[in-house]
Amino acid sequence: MAATALPQRSRPADDGVTRLDVIIVGGGFGGMYAVYKFNKLGLKLQAFESGNDVGGVWYWNRYPGARVDLPSIDYSYSFSPEIEQEWTWSEQYAAQPELLRYIDFVAKRLDLRRHFQFNTRVDSAVWDEDRQLWTVKTNRGDTFEAPFCIMATGPLSVPKKPEIEGLDRFKGRLMYAARWPHEPVDFAGKRVGVIGTGSTGIQIVQEVGRQAGELFVFQRTPSFTMPMRNVPIEPEYMAEVKRHYAGIREIARNSAIGGARPLSTRGFFTVTPGQRLALLEDSWNQGGLAMLGTFGDLMINEEANEHVAEFVRGKIGEVVTDPSTAESLKPRGYPIFARRPCLDTGYYETYNLPNVHLMDCLTDPILEATEKGIRTASGETELDILILATGYDGLTGALLAFDVVGRDGRTIQDKWKNGPRSHLGIMLEGFPNLFMTTGPNGPAALANIIRMSENDVDWIADAITHLRKNGLGSIEPSRKIEDDWMELVHALAKNSLINKAKTWWVGANVEGKPQGLTQFIGGFLKYREHCAAAAANGYAGHQIEPVRQAVEV
Known part of the structure; x- marks a missing residue:
């Protein structure tokens, strides 16, 4: 008709x-x-x-x-x-x-x-x-x-404005990650603060940490993040993809995630501890979200989830040289992948730089913003630039x-x-x-x-x-x-x-x-x-x- x-x-x-x-x-x-x-x-x-x-x-x-x-x-x-x-x-x-x-x-x-x-x-x-x-x-x-x-x-x-008293008093440059200016921002020689360590904050920290005079990361809830392992796409591989796009799309449409990432139905405790460790190491080395698809019961089996979480905490300890900083970066109190999974390129390594400082707001909470920066329970941190990576409603x-x-x-x-x-x-x-x-x-x-x-x-x-x-x-x-x-x-x-x-x-x-x-x-x-x-x-x-x-x- x-x-x-x-x-x-x-x-x-x-x-x-x-x-x-x-x-x-x-x-x-x-x-x-x-x-x-x-x-x-x-x-x-x-x-x-x-x-x-x-x-x-x-x-x-x-x-x-x-x-x-x-x-x-x-x-x-x-x-x-x-x-x-x-x-x-x-x-x-x-x-x-x-x-x-x-x-x-x-x-x-x-x-x-x-x-x-x-x-x-x-x-x-x-x-x-x-x-x-x-x-x-x-x-x-x-x-x-x-x-x-x-x-x-x-x-x-x-964008969500953080519930921090006094943000309008800050005399430095206040920037929302979700409403970033179109022109380049110069961080050289500046004292920069970042509030928020979700996916956006992680991406900002690993970049700005290499540029700023000093970077202060105000971490309220640490996130689990895994290496992205990003690589250039070679012309030969792109040609293969173009020949097989129809099949790739069909796999994506008929998957649980709408994408072509491998997903296993394997239960965590169906393989031996040695095999589990080998699988986790392999997914860590693959990068991306491979670990999320390695076992099929990670979001319903709390004990299995904690094993994977502890594996990632161990990796943080291997990378971050200062034991106190490494411990503060290790997420606890919630299951891995219960928050949005994050991917990084050198995020944890950034904290080994002498100009990068982790401000653990779980032990030293933010009290207010001031004209000069951020005041926590232990004192004031003066800043030239404050970046709000505080997410969305x-x-x-x-x-x-x-x-x-x-x-x-x-x-x-x-x-x-x-x-x-x-x-x-x-x-x-x-x-x-x-x-x-x-x-x-x-x-x-x-x-x-x-x-x-x-x-x-x-x-x-x-x-x-x-x-x-x-x-x-x-x-x-x-x-x-x-x-x-x-x-x-x-x-x-x-x-x-x-x-x-x-x-x-x-x-x-x-x-x-x-x-x-x-x-x-x-x-x-x-x-x-x-x-x-x-x-x-x-x-x-x-x-x-x-x-x-x-x-x-």
């Missing part, structure tokens, strides 16, 4: 409102693919991005050492064989400048930028029940209307940052007051025709975000096509299927060791935020199967309404 034209919801022609078929919020990987997909479907669309260009988190994250922690060949689009063949990666783990070049290449190749309005923030999105459309207002004072609204805002887009922060109002005036803040809930991390009961990519109740931060973005956009496109072909006006999950999904999410999460760490994965990094593991941890392949089942039989179980008559205003 041919697709029917979208019905016109009547308003006066001179009311200043721009009428569209689809509104897309966000210019990262998900938003870019959504623009491509819906343009190919022939829909009139407009995308909004608060930054000055496409790229999402990679547009903003320009800090020293910024680099992807998944292999470049995995962390790239799969929907276009032409782009796969035309683009060549230079490193196994691409640095931020190369990622931006790739994003620019895709945007130019597909002519995506003409569909974006940059430097624009969406202030509100309100559902009009009678006219079955979303009214979106921007910070520029413009109003747009469309039946469908897609939130491609991503899990990491709202993850998973839900972007959507909660503006007004999203669904049926009967219900807000998303209301719906999520006890934690995020949705169906598949894609749709929300009470919010017809509102879609999310990489939402908080899907695999979100636990799988390859580009594979997830492609999956979610394709699912959304199929749902919208179904409505158009059948003359239908709106779709949303019923309360029952949303409840059933959330029951599954919570049941799977119950036994995961991820719950034993206070991280942004469970909302613990933002004061007052509801806490709990709300991501689907059943793996990317199972998630895809659930998505397919939800679309089967004409989206059975969803609340679908016919197109209403146009309402004159």
